[in-house]
Amino acid sequence: xxxxxxxxxxxxxxxxxxxxxxxxxxxxxxxxxxxxxxxxxxxxxxxxxxxxxxxxxxxxxxxxxxxxxxxxxxxxxxxxxxxxxxxxxxxxxxxxxxxxxxxxxxxxxxxxxxxxxxxxxxxxxxxxxxxxxxxxxxxxxxxxxxxxxxxxxxxxxxxxxxxxxxxxxxxxxxxxxxxxxxxxxxxxxxxxxxxxxxxxxxxxxxxxxxxxxxxxxxxxx
Numbered sequence: 374x375x376x377x378x379x380x381x382x383x384x385x386x387x388x389x390x391x392x393x394x395x396x397x398x399x400x401x402x403x404x405x406x407x408x409x410x411x412x413x414x415x416x417x418x419x420x421x422x423x424x425x426x427x428x429x430x431x432x433x434x435x436x437x438x439x440x441x442x443x444x445x446x447x448x449x450x451x452x453x454x455x456x457x458x459x460x461x462x463x464x465x466x467x468x469x470x471x472x473x474x475x476x477x478x479x480x481x482x483x484x485x486x487x488x489x490x491x492x493x494x495x496x497x498x499x500x501x502x503x504x505x506x507x508x509x510x511x512x513x514x515x516x517x518x519x520x521x522x523x524x525x526x527x528x529x530x531x532x533x534x535x536x537x538x539x540x541x542x543x544x545x546x547x548x549x550x551x552x553x554x555x556x557x558x559x560x561x562x563x564x565x566x567x568x569x570x571x572x573x574x575x576x577x578x579x580x581x582x583x584x585x586x587x588x589x590x591x592x593x594x
Contacts, residue, residue: 402433407502424587481509489534491535493543544571
């Protein structure tokens with residue numbers, strides 16, 4: 374919300390050294406932020422997303438898709454089947470089903486920067502984000518198979534930020550299945566320039582974890 378952004382903007386600009394908070398490059402014209410927390414504005418990953426958004430300069434045009442607030446249905450065989458039908462031959466129902474994935478893919482294709490706001494649930498991504506991922510990975514559209522193996526088809530040069538909030542401190546430990554999973558699937562579609570920003574140990578100290586994540590955002594931008 375605007376109120377949340379205002380509070381975080383005050384926190385960032387009044388409590389941290391100004392040299393830590395340069396604005397995001399003006400060359401980043403289009404930013405897509407995908408939120409996935411079930412806890413709305415109170416969710417730490419969503420609060421990281423708001424801190425990220427507060428860094429965007431006036432020339433940046435953010436698109437926000439909140440799959441936590443507006444969950445996608447789990448992928449069905451009917452929906453996946455609609456993708457394989459040529460566009461001109463689809464029934465009205467197949468067009469409706471295919472449009473969900475088409476829109477998700479277009480949002481990613483159009484973006485210069487992708488920010489995934491991810492809450493770690495039971496050592497993995499929320500099922501709402503998994504439903505988004507299942508629409509993004511489409512053979513022949515975002516990845517393809519070659520003589521040497523699979524290849525990502527999304528335009529090179531996109532930057533990805535993964536804003537992770539977790540109840541414990543799992544980065545670099547066996548419990549962290551989220552980082553290799555997202556790194557692999559994003560790379561599978563051609564997105565290899567990935568930076569992870571974390572708010573860890575939120576179960577012990579949510580505000581302290583959030584401050585650490587916000588400081589990392591400011592250090593990067």
